Amino acid sequence: MSRYLLGRVFQAVGVILAISLITFFILNVIPGDPVQLMMGEFATPEAIAQVRAQMGLDQPIYKQYFGWLGNMLRGDFGVSYFQHRPVLDMLLNSFGYTARLAVFAYVLALVFGLVFGILAAVFHNKFLDRLLMTLSIAGVSAPNFWVAIILQIYFGLTLKWFPISGAKAFNYYVLPAVALGTRYAASISRITRTSMLEVTKQDYMRTASAKGVHGWMLVMKHAFRNALIPVVTVAGTDLGNILTGSMLIETVFTIDGIGKLMVDAINQRDLPLVQGGVMYIAVICVVIYLLVDILYAVIDPRIRLGGGAEG
Amino acid sequence: MSDNILQVRDLCMSFFNKHGELPAVNHVSFDVERGKTLGIVGESGCGKSMTSLCVMGLYPQPQGKIVGGSILFQGRDMTKLPPRELHKIRGKGMAMIFQEPMTSLNPVLTIGDQIMETIRLHEHVSRQEAKRRAMEMIAMVGIPMPEKIFASCPHQLSGGMRQRAMIAMALSCDPELLICDEPTTALDVTVQSQILSLINRLKAQTGTSVMLITHDMGVINEMADTVIVMYAGQIVEQAATADLFAHPTHPYTSGLIQSIPPLNREVEELNVIPGSVPMLYELPKGCLFAPRCPYATARCAAERPDIVTASEGHQVRCFRCMPGWEGQ
Ligand SMILES: Nc1ncnc2c1ncn2[C@@H]1O[C@H](COP(=O)(O)OP(=O)(O)O)[C@@H](O)[C@H]1O
Ligand SMILES: [Mg+2]
Numbered sequence: 165m166s167r168y169l170l171g172r173v174f175q176a177v178g179v180i181l182a183i184s185l186i187t188f189f190i191l192n193v194i195p196g197d198p199v200q201l202m203m204g205e206f207a208t209p210e211a212i213a214q215v216r217a218q219m220g221l222d223q224p225i226y227k228q229y230f231g232w233l234g235n236m237l238r239g240d241f242g243v244s245y246f247q248h249r250p251v252l253d254m255l256l257n258s259f260g261y262t263a264r265l266a267v268f269a270y271v272l273a274l275v276f277g278l279v280f281g282i283l284a285a286v287f288h289n290k291f292l293d294r295l296l297m298t299l300s301i302a303g304v305s306a307p308n309f310w311v312a313i314i315l316q317i318y319f320g321l322t323l324k325w326f327p328i329s330g331a332k333a334f335n336y337y338v339l340p341a342v343a344l345g346t347r348y349a350a351s352i353s354r355i356t357r358t359s360m361l362e363v364t365k366q367d368y369m370r371t372a373s374a375k376g377v378h379g380w381m382l383v384m385k386h387a388f389r390n391a392l393i394p395v396v397t398v399a400g401t402d403l404g405n406i407l408t409g410s411m412l413i414e415t416v417f418t419i420d421g422i423g424k425l426m427v428d429a430i431n432q433r434d435l436p437l438v439q440g441g442v443m444y445i446a447v448i449c450v451v452i453y454l455l456v457d458i459l460y461a462v463i464d465p466r467i468r469l470g471g472g473a474e475g
Numbered sequence: 476m477s478d479n480i481l482q483v484r485d486l487c488m489s490f491f492n493k494h495g496e497l498p499a500v501n502h503v504s505f506d507v508e509r510g511k512t513l514g515i516v517g518e519s520g521c522g523k524s525m526t527s528l529c530v531m532g533l534y535p536q537p538q539g540k541i542v543g544g545s546i547l548f549q550g551r552d553m554t555k556l557p558p559r560e561l562h563k564i565r566g567k568g569m570a571m572i573f574q575e576p577m578t579s580l581n582p583v584l585t586i587g588d589q590i591m592e593t594i595r596l597h598e599h600v601s602r603q604e605a606k607r608r609a610m611e612m613i614a615m616v617g618i619p620m621p622e623k624i625f626a627s628c629p630h631q632l633s634g635g636m637r638q639r640a641m642i643a644m645a646l647s648c649d650p651e652l653l654i655c656d657e658p659t660t661a662l663d664v665t666v667q668s669q670i671l672s673l674i675n676r677l678k679a680q681t682g683t684s685v686m687l688i689t690h691d692m693g694v695i696n697e698m699a700d701t702v703i704v705m706y707a708g709q710i711v712e713q714a715a716t717a718d719l720f721a722h723p724t725h726p727y728t729s730g731l732i733q734s735i736p737p738l739n740r741e742v743e744e745l746n747v748i749p750g751s752v753p754m755l756y757e758l759p760k761g762c763l764f765a766p767r768c769p770y771a772t773a774r775c776a777a778e779r780p781d782i783v784t785a786s787e788g789h790q791v792r793c794f795r796c797m798p799g800w801e802g803q
Contacts, residue, residue, distance in 0.1 A: 367575050375570070
């Protein structure tokens with residue numbers, strides 16, 4: 165177990181380093197000089213050079229990279245070119261909104277995805293299965309900003325049940341969370357159903373029936389636990405996607421989350437902010453994959469305990 | 476009348492699919508006597524597993540359906556019992572072990588959990604008591620270090636150990652009938668004989684009756700008191716084991732006996748029956764075995780023989796055992 169974990173942690177660190185390298189160099193070669201952009205068209209070359217030197221942009225690029233990396237490790241993500249605030253503060257501040265939105269959306273996606281997936285498998289080929297799977301196709305294929313707008317119009321403007329912009333209290337999050345979570349609920353329900361049906365065919369399910377196990381005990385204890393392994397992969401990736409893919413929803417519902425922050429930063433070529441944001445996304449994804457790997461080990465003793473006797 | 480734990484009468488189970496009705500179990504009748512072993516033998520695809528799954532009520536549904544006959548277990552007809560009653564019988568009254576020990580145990584539960592589950596399901600005992608009994612079962616099937624195995628997961632055990640664990644699980648509630656569907660087919664030869672003698676020892680120890688399915692006449696010879704030989708869903712011969720080996724009457728039975736690999740000798744050329752078991756959707760019109768039978772006549776190709784009594788306790792489905800054969 166611990167060797168498995170240690171390997172994964174090393175891998176995760178490696179991935180984060182690689183991403184930092186790529187991010188730094190790509191962002192430094194894309195066209196558009198931020199200093200030029202910051203100082204406007206009429207700045208003199210001397211003034212520009214001076215500012216570049218102040219910001220360390222005249223150093224060799226590898227020095228800039230190690231400087232940036234070293235600072236980041238010390239918690240210093242630099243200062244936004246345009247808002248002149250520490251990037252880390254801005255990220256953390258926005259992260260609160262994004263995290264709350266993501267958690268609500270994810271809980272919805274998990275609960276509905278798992279329940280619908282299990283029900284569809286239990287009532288395989290019956291009416292309920294067909295109904296849920298039709299809904300899930302709609303859910304997977306509907307773009308989330310479109311779902312968001314429909315929800316705003318119906319539940320916000322027509323019924324006036326929920327506010328449609330801002331993030332002041334819990335009820336502000338309901339519509340955005342539903343809009344963001346829908347497609348993930350749909351995809352989790354589909355993989356849960358497929359995986360449950362696959363498990364139902366396995367020999368050990370017949371063994372369980374032969375022991376007299378039946379009903380929900382058969383479904384949950386014997387089928388669901390085995391079916392969870394592929395579901396965890398999808399659900400883990402989905403958590404990453406939800407945390408890092410809420411830009412459109414944040415824009416539609418005017419929530420000041422990371423997504424909105426990033427969109428603005430990119431438009432302004434605010435390099436430190438973009439780099440910090442990309443690193444945020446990378447770290448979130450890597451940590452989530454790490455958690456998924458740990459979860460595998462918890463669910464599946466073949467991973468937890470390693471290989472045993474064969475034959 | 477003898478004391479039969481199981482009486483199967485005229486059992487018919489068919490699959491229904493695009494080919495229409497496919498009779499996988501075709502008018503099968505047999506008895507399992509209390510404390511005795513009934514062997515079911517036949518090549519792969521002859522309907523042995525389906526017959527045993529019908530007895531357990533675990534045949535594939537809804538593709539498969541029991542379309543006739545009865546399965547009396549301790550006097551109650553398994554084909555008519557409501558699911559609630561069947562759940563109580565499975566694992567307690569009758570238990571089953573399967574061909575594939577590698578895949579028949581739940582990979583995410585420990586061996587101990589899986590054995591305790593059966594006990595807790597059928598008997599109202601505390602966790603400690605269930606654990607004590609599970610441990611006892613593990614020791615009884617000859618698994619070394621019961622505590623360690625109790626906490627192990629299936630993937631940590633060898634095939635032979637898994638099959639022992641399956642047997643421990645099956646016997647944990649002291650069933651009246653133990654169904655073994657090719658319990659040793661997937662195992663190494665040395666392990667095979669260990670498992671077979673284990674089954675024999677436990678049978679003597681617990682008095683359970685056994686229904687043993689195999690494609691190996693050698694196993695039948697070693698284990699069974701009575702035998703039914705199945706071919707393409709039908710019983711083609713039925714007799715006491717000694718009688719069957721002394722007087723194999725159906726050409727299929729003779730073929731199976733001749734194809735037993737000789738012990739301790741390099742097999743040069745095994746005497747196998749030419750051809751293969753017909754698929755259910757292309758059964759021959761006459762005797763099902765006729766296309767592979769060295770004695771087949773025009774009548775065999777045209778008509779299906781009934782099963783008839785050849786001698787006391789020995790039944791055969793072949794025209795050669797019927798009056799008028801010599802004349803042909
Ligand atoms: N789900 C199914 N649909 C149609 N035919 C089936 C199905 N399952 C098994 N069969 C057929 O039933 C017959 C008996 O199978 P089985 O009892 O497993 O044979 P055995 O155990 O003797 O090898 C075979 O011809 C097989 O092809
Ligand atoms: Mg079989």
